[in-house]
Amino acid sequence: MNIDLMDGLMQIKDDMGKGLSDQEVLDNIVSLVVAGYTSTAMASTWALYFLAKNPNVLEKLREENMGICKNKKGNFITSEDVSQLKYTKKKTIRMANIAGITFRLVIKEAEHKGYKIPKDWKVIVWNRYLHTNPENFNDPMCFNPDRWNEPASPGTYQAFGGGSRICAGNMLARLQIALLLHHLSVGYKWELVNPDAEIIYLPHPMPLDGVEVKFSQI
Numbered sequence: 001m002n003i004d005l006m007d008g009l010m011q012i013k014d015d016m017g018k019g020l021s022d023q024e025v026l027d028n029i030v031s032l033v034v035a036g037y038t039s040t041a042m043a044s045t046w047a048l049y050f051l052a053k054n055p056n057v058l059e060k061l062r063e064e065n066m067g068i069c070k071n072k073k074g075n076f077i078t079s080e081d082v083s084q085l086k087y088t089k090k091k092t093i094r095m096a097n098i099a100g101i102t103f104r105l106v107i108k109e110a111e112h113k114g115y116k117i118p119k120d121w122k123v124i125v126w127n128r129y130l131h132t133n134p135e136n137f138n139d140p141m142c143f144n145p146d147r148w149n150e151p152a153s154p155g156t157y158q159a160f161g162g163g164s165r166i167c168a169g170n171m172l173a174r175l176q177i178a179l180l181l182h183h184l185s186v187g188y189k190w191e192l193v194n195p196d197a198e199i200i201y202l203p204h205p206m207p208l209d210g211v212e213v214k215f216s217q218i
Contacts, residue, residue, distance in 0.1 A: 005032070040173045042204060043182050045211050046096035050143045051181075052192045052213065057145060061088055062185045069186055077182060088178050088185075093159050094137070096205060097128045102161055127158050130203075168195035183218050190215045 003011070009025045020028070051058040064087045068077060082089075106121045117123065132140040136156035137147065155162070160170035167173075184190070193212040200208055 006030070010057060010203075035167065036169060040176050042098050042206070043093045043096065043173060044177055045206070046098075046211060047092040047177060047181060048184075048190065049139065049192065049207065049211050050095070052190055053195065054143050056159055057143065058185070060145075061181065064088055065182045065185045067089065068182070077179070082178055082182075083134055085178055087145060088181055089174060090148040091157075091159065092143075092145070092177070094131045094143070094157065095143060097159070098204060099159065099161075100201075100204070101126055102158060125158060130156060130158060184216075188215050188217055 006025070006029065009020055009028055011019070013019045043216055051061065064085060068081050068084060072078070072081060102125045105121050106117050106119055106123060109119045110117045110127055130136065133156075136153060160167040160173075190213050193214055194207070194209045197207040197209045197211075200206055
């Protein structure tokens with residue numbers, strides 16, 4: 001008998017024999033759809049957007065991936081090949097900020113810019129501010145993958161959260177984007193139809209035209 005995700009969530013029980021409520025099952029399904037599909041799709045979209053706007057970065061990406069193609073047989077790349085794509089895997093979503101905010105629980109009283117934050121408060125971390133703050137990143141509005149040659153200061157990069165609550169699928173998302181960029185960069189070139197399209201920010205940041213792109217085969 002095959003059991004799908006819905007069946008599994010409906011049948012799962014904790015150590016006390018208690019199962020999930022209908023609302024908890026629905027919440028888990030929605031979380032998986034949003035985190036497992038929407039976030040990766042948006043990250044891929046922004047990668048294409050920034051690469052189209054920065055042809056010098058795209059050229060470096062293409063050179064790295066063409067180098068992989070010369071040393072393999074067939075159309076598929078292996079996990080070993082992906083591990084060699086150092087430039088391709090440098091982060092593209094710092095500026096996109098797909099997860100606009102994250103929530104944190106204050107475990108001990110703290111002070112931030114003159115304000116006291118009591119213990120047990122729930123605070124909102126505004127990722128867009130965090131990732132574009134010049135105190136954290138030099139020339140923050142510049143799309144420059146080479147900035148990741150050095151690791152970010154602790155706590156300044158929260159695209160996937162951090163600590164025990166880090167996104168469980170962050171490595172899968174990175175792999176999916178790397179594979180997409182590999183096949184696109186070695187086989188196609190692209191340009192934005194509306195490079196000056198207005199950016200909207202709710203519910204997620206996205207150019208107003210949805211990033212309309214014109215592809216042509218190399």
